[in-house]
Amino acid sequence: MKILLMEDDAVLSDILLDYLRESWSVDYAFNSEEVYKKLDSNKYDLFIFDINVAGKNGLELLAELREFNNTTPTIIITAYTDTAYLKEAFELGAHDYIKKPFELEELNARIQNTKKLFNIDTNHEISISKNILFSIQTKTITKDSKEYFLSQKDSDILTYFINNNQRVITNEELTQNIWDFDNIPSDATIRSHIRTLREIIGKDKILTIRGIGHKYE
Secondary structure (H helix, E strand, O other), X not given: OEEEEEOOOHHHHHHHXXXXXXXXXXXXXXXXXXXXXXXXXXXXXXXXXXXXXXXXOHHHHHHHHHHOOOOOOEEEEEOOOOHHHHHHHHXXXXXXXXXXXXXXXXXXXXXXXHHHHOOOOOOOEEEEEOOEEEEOOOOEEEEOOEEEEOOHXXXXXXXXXXXXXXXXXXXXXXXXXXXXXXXXXOHHHHHHHHHHHHXXXXXXXXXXXXXXXXXXX
């Protein structure tokens, strides 16, 4: 699991980085500008954003990222006790929230829960249908006892669809969340990846929403 931490408290950030790096791959950003610099060349499985940082705060940053269709799971941390911030964080797309001061073990438990909820770095197989299983780690689909090996991009796309089940996904959203900034695919390339997946798991699992995008069911 790869994590991006945004925290401008030097002491707390050092403590968090020392602790989290014992178990996870963690990058650090002091503010929103540094977050965007990291996102130019990295992809993350989880964001941990403090609300009260210099410049654009954590909630403003999260709102902006969601507008860009970045759906990376996000834990918000803050010293605020007002429940209005909690409500706003969830409305903006955060999936978890932790108040300062907190125990490091509590944060780790929330990260572990995120890993489970979003199928991050997991070895278990995901059931696509009664006769089709998908392993994220090995990038393989087992269908009627026959094994199919996926390319990295095919696996990433299928994982993204599964994690966003029943939601219409545009090509732009796939591009922003799966491809690097300097390697933008054409619509034809995305269609080719989706066609490959459909040939294995069935056309009924990934529907085309004409003029908008695709939806996994």
